[in-house]
Amino acid sequence: MSEEKVQFGGQPVYTREVGRTYGQIDSQLVALPIIQGSALDPTSLFRYWLAQMLILRPMPSLISGGSKGDTLEPDAQVTNLGAWFSGLMAHAPSAYAEVESYLKQVMPDLNDIKNPVIGRDARSLVVQFSSEQGGVTPPFEDLSDGEQCYMICALVLAANKVHGPVLCFWDEPDNFLALSEVGHFVMALRKAFQFGGQFIATSHNPEAIRRFSDENTLVLYRSNHLEPTRVRSLKDIQVGGDLVGALIRDDVEP
Amino acid sequence: MSVNKHLPHVLVLPEDDANSRLANGFQLQIDPARLRRMQVLPVAGGWNEVLEHFVADHIREMDLHTRRFMVLLIDFDGQDERLANARSRIPERLRDRVFILGAWSEPEDLKSAGLGTYEIIGSALARDCREETDVAWSHELL
Numbered sequence: 013m014s015e016e017k018v019q020f021g022g023q024p025v026y027t028r029e030v031g032r033t034y035g036q037i038d039s040q041l042v043a044l045p046i047i048q049g050s051a052l053d054p055t056s057l058f059r060y061w062l063a064q065m066l067i068l069r070p071m072p073s074l075i076s077g078g079s080k081g082d083t084l085e086p087d088a089q090v091t092n093l094g095a096w097f098s099g100l101m102a103h104a105p106s107a108y109a110e111v112e113s114y115l116k117q118v119m120p121d122l123n124d125i126k127n128p129v130i131g132r133d134a135r136s137l138v139v140q141f142s143s144e145q146g147g148v149t150p151p152f153e154d155l156s157d158g159e160q161c162y163m164i165c166a167l168v169l170a171a172n173k174v175h176g177p178v179l180c181f182w183d184e185p186d187n188f189l190a191l192s193e194v195g196h197f198v199m200a201l202r203k204a205f206q207f208g209g210q211f212i213a214t215s216h217n218p219e220a221i222r223r224f225s226d227e228n229t230l231v232l233y234r235s236n237h238l239e240p241t242r243v244r245s246l247k248d249i250q251v252g253g254d255l256v257g258a259l260i261r262d263d264v265e266p
Numbered sequence: 267m268s269v270n271k272h273l274p275h276v277l278v279l280p281e282d283d284a285n286s287r288l289a290n291g292f293q294l295q296i297d298p299a300r301l302r303r304m305q306v307l308p309v310a311g312g313w314n315e316v317l318e319h320f321v322a323d324h325i326r327e328m329d330l331h332t333r334r335f336m337v338l339l340i341d342f343d344g345q346d347e348r349l350a351n352a353r354s355r356i357p358e359r360l361r362d363r364v365f366i367l368g369a370w371s372e373p374e375d376l377k378s379a380g381l382g383t384y385e386i387i388g389s390a391l392a393r394d395c396r397e398e399t400d401v402a403w404s405h406e407l408l
Contacts, residue, residue, distance in 0.1 A: 117302055120270070196302050203294055203301060222308065225287045225385050254309055255283050 016044055064175065066168060069183035072160040077137030077152025078130075084175060090164055094137050094152070097127060100167060104174035111166040114200065118162045118193070123147065139163075157188035165197060169204045177209035186217035194219035218256040233266045242266045270302070276335040278306045279320060281313050284373035284384055285339040291388025295396065313340035313348065313368075317355045320364075328360055336364045341372040370407050379407060 018026040032039060063085070071089040079094030084103060086096040100107040108125075115122050124140040137152040152160070165185075172178050185201065186194045198213065198220050205211035214232075215221055221229070226247035234241045244266030251258050258264050280286040289306040296304060310316040316338050328334050342348050352366045369376055373384060381387045381402070390402035402408070 113299070117299065192305075195305060199290075199293055199301060200298065203296075203298055206294060218308070222283075222286055222306070223290060225290065225383060227383050227385070253282075254311060256308075 016042055018044065061179070064178045066171065066178055066180040066182075068164065068168070068180065068185075070161060070164050070187070072157035072188060075153065075160055077127075079127075079135050079137075080133050084171070086164075086167070093160075093164065093167070094127065094135060096167055097125075097137060097163075098135060100170055100174065101127070107170040107174045110170040110173050111163075114166040114169055115162060118196070119159065158190060158193065161185075161188050161197075165201065168201065172204055172209045179210045179212070180205070181212045183214050184216070185213050186215055186220040191219065195223055198223040218259075221256060221259070231264055231266050233264075271331045272333065273303065274333045274335065275303045275305070276337060277324070278304065278337045278339060279316050279324070280306065280309050280339040281316050281341055281368070282309050282311065284377075285309070285341070285368065287384035288373060288388040288391070289337075289339060291383075291385030291390075292392040293388075294385065295389050295392035313343075313352075316340050317352055321355055325357060325360065328363060334363065338364065338366045340366065340368040342368055342370050344371050376405070376407050379405070381405065 014030045016026075016028050017024055026044070028043060030039075066086065067088050068086065068090060069088050071091070074089050074091045075093050076091075077094045079092065079098055081095055082098035082102050083092060083095045084099045086092055090096070097111075100111075111125065112122070115125070119141070121141045121143045122139065123142040126138050126140065127135045128138070130136045138149050139152060139155060140147060140149045142148075152163075155163070168178075168180050168182075172180070180201070182201075185197060189197055194217055201211050201213070202223065213220065226245070229246040230243050231246055231249060232241050232243050246255070246264075249264060249266060251264055255264070278289045280289055286306055286309050293301065293304050293306065310319045317340075320336070320338060324336060328336065338352065340348070340352065349366060353361075356364045356366075373387070376387050377384065381390070387402065394400060394402050
């Protein structure tokens with residue numbers, strides 16, 4: 013750190029030069045982010061909220077259950093799912109109950125999820141299933157793409173509960189799911205975010221689209237690549253009859 | 267895996283988007299652990315289509331899955347005889363597992379009457395069920 017300064021209307025309100033300490037902050041550290049980090053400061057609250065945002069477009073083929081370290085910030089493709097699981101469990105062990113509760117609804121034969129140490133600072137998720145016929149413990153990457161998405165959904169629900177409210181933007185959450193699961197999947201997310209946080213999804217899937225209403229659906233449309241995308245609330249668009257039918261006919265233009 | 271067919275579950279067959287959204291609102295009020303006991307099916311496209319779908323697809327399935335209940339969500343369009351007409355299409359053996367519900371006129375009128383969006387109306391109906399009240403259900407348009 014050589015110098016840091018904050019000016020308001022051209023007038024310096026805070027300056028700090030090389031080698032000077034600020035309170036207990038070491039002279040080598042930049043102090044502003046620490047000073048500004050008050051829990052009551054609206055800017056800090058907004059920054060914290062932004063940092064909590066989950067932007068997801070999972071690619072199950074790139075996801076493994078392996079991890080080094082932990083995080084509360086999954087990458088967009090959720091390739092660091094193992095680290096996200098570790099981070100949530102470290103942040104709040106009660107997150108496990110949330111994860112298990114959801115997963116047992118969608119996979120009733122789920123028995124346990126373990127994240128054992130497999131090397132120096134390395135862990136690997138395994139999922140244990142059991143029934144009257146016996147048990148099986150596949151590594152996480154051997155789960156189907158849809159089952160991996162159930163796990164992501166479970167972690168989103170847990171994240172909103174244990175360190176939320178979070179904003180979750182999920183690009184096509186219906187991807188990789190069985191047709192009979194799409195509606196349940198979307199409703200579980202909508203239900204969980206009803207009283208805190210915000211869930212935003214994009215979709216082309218009729219089952220997913222039907223689980224929302226005119227008031228909470230935005231239609232995005234562009235007629236060619238040179239025009240900006242137009243965005244309009246579905247309630248402002250007069251759609252006669254069945255919405256999905258109109259979408260199939262491409263008759264819904266903002 | 268969808269709904270567990272070995273446990274009591276309910277399929278809702280809505281006439282149109284408005285009824286489907288009423289059902290969405292209802293489902294959002296269900297306890298998360300029971301959310302999967304209810305599934306809203308694609309819209310049929312009319313009250314008569316609801317009954318035709320029911321007869322063509324669901325009677326056989328209900329005979330196979332004895333813990334299945336169905337709600338046929340139709341508009342009555344102010345027609346007294348529609349309920350009797352609909353009931354006549356339900357086999358006697360299934361009558362205690364099939365329920366015919368709907369707006370007395372059409373859901374658009376509920377919205378116009380200031381009851382809120384379809385989802386809000388559906389949620390209010392579910393709350394009445396849970397709390398054993400009759401606030402939304404007693405509305406003259408239902």
